[in-house]
Amino acid sequence: MQLLAGGASKEAWAVDAGGERVLVRRAAGGVIHQATLPLEQEFEVLRAAEEAGVKVPHPVAYLGELGGREAFAMELVDGETIGRRIVRDPPPGLDVQLAEELAKIHAIPPERLPFLTGADVLARFEDELDSVGEPHPAIEYGLAWLRERAPEPLPSVVLHGDFRLGNVVVSERGLVALLDWEFAHLGDPTEDVAWPIVRAWRFGRDDLRLGGIGEVEPYLERYVEQTGRKIAVEDLLWWEVLGNLKWAVGSLTQSRRHLNGLERSVELAVLGRLAAEKEYELLHLIEAADG
Amino acid sequence: MADRPDAGELLEAVLEFLAAEVLPNAADQRQKFRTLVAMNALGIARRELESDEETLSADELRDLAARIRGGDIPDDALRLLKQHVAAKLRVANPEYLRLYE
Numbered sequence: 171m172q173l174l175a176g177g178a179s180k181e182a183w184a185v186d187a188g189g190e191r192v193l194v195r196r197a198a199g200g201v202i203h204q205a206t207l208p209l210e211q212e213f214e215v216l217r218a219a220e221e222a223g224v225k226v227p228h229p230v231a232y233l234g235e236l237g238g239r240e241a242f243a244m245e246l247v248d249g250e251t252i253g254r255r256i257v258r259d260p261p262p263g264l265d266v267q268l269a270e271e272l273a274k275i276h277a278i279p280p281e282r283l284p285f286l287t288g289a290d291v292l293a294r295f296e297d298e299l300d301s302v303g304e305p306h307p308a309i310e311y312g313l314a315w316l317r318e319r320a321p322e323p324l325p326s327v328v329l330h331g332d333f334r335l336g337n338v339v340v341s342e343r344g345l346v347a348l349l350d351w352e353f354a355h356l357g358d359p360t361e362d363v364a365w366p367i368v369r370a371w372r373f374g375r376d377d378l379r380l381g382g383i384g385e386v387e388p389y390l391e392r393y394v395e396q397t398g399r400k401i402a403v404e405d406l407l408w409w410e411v412l413g414n415l416k417w418a419v420g421s422l423t424q425s426r427r428h429l430n431g432l433e434r435s436v437e438l439a440v441l442g443r444l445a446a447e448k449e450y451e452l453l454h455l456i457e458a459a460d461g
Numbered sequence: 462m463a464d465r466p467d468a469g470e471l472l473e474a475v476l477e478f479l480a481a482e483v484l485p486n487a488a489d490q491r492q493k494f495r496t497l498v499a500m501n502a503l504g505i506a507r508r509e510l511e512s513d514e515e516t517l518s519a520d521e522l523r524d525l526a527a528r529i530r531g532g533d534i535p536d537d538a539l540r541l542l543k544q545h546v547a548a549k550l551r552v553a554n555p556e557y558l559r560l561y562e
Contacts, residue, residue: 305522308542310529369560376560436499443505443553450546454561457539 196241209240249339253373257382265384267345273396278328288356308449334366364409418448
């Protein structure tokens, strides 16, 4: 067994199961957002996504508790997931491939996943910010700005919840699979559409607004073509501000996992101080929009 | 405490140790990444020790946060908040601010 460099909130083990290499995904201490799915439900979302034709690692089995923590096994997919490496030389067509997968995700019938819930996103992040117990007036300012300009929501769909580079397996031929379904929930599809545009997910390639790999327009056009949903480029701004706010709050709550002893880690600790990056970006976006 | 090395110099010594001896011998990508994160953490601590940034006090931050939550947003809030967050970033990640120049 080999521990892989998995996500910040889950362990990932490469396991040899009778000659077949599978990936065992196991819970670590604590969660990033309060709305994180238990692994049993995440496994079900993965199955539903596969049924809907979304490119995902084949879900093998839900394993129950392993050493006191939930786990499931899925296909170990070959390819690159590190954002910094993908943006260096993205395969051609990755932008529209992202749009096509997202359109398929948003077509998963919600009744297939009856445990998924949707909540008022602003109330949710306000609660999470309160749980941190530290004053962040910049985040409050973002919440107030978003409240005042809240758009008429589009009909709710199944959302991936963390649709961005870092959770996408990529080969030189293009998109191979989508990972990390733990934040799946119901909501306005624009939330997923705008999330990979957030600056933190451009991995240093700031000139390419779509995840450091392309422009927004071809991606959005392909999505609109596939879904018939009328989302315009200017509709993304509200969700981009929200995305930065979400990641600012997420960085604070992650650092609390270290501070409260759930999972001691210098990686988590530092995030508490890097929340300021997302605070600055959200103020910058607001200033540019109101300017 | 007048004795040397002072806190900043101690942090610098650990940083140099991590850079010269731990980083080149990292067993895998994961350990290399974590070592870089640890060095970054020490860098933040060192900049904080050396910083003479005029930042808002905890009380001022709490008051401002509560005012904004209550809908009573000061006219110059955006300007003030950008200054405040920029001051935090000069300690936490000065490189990041260059993206906006």
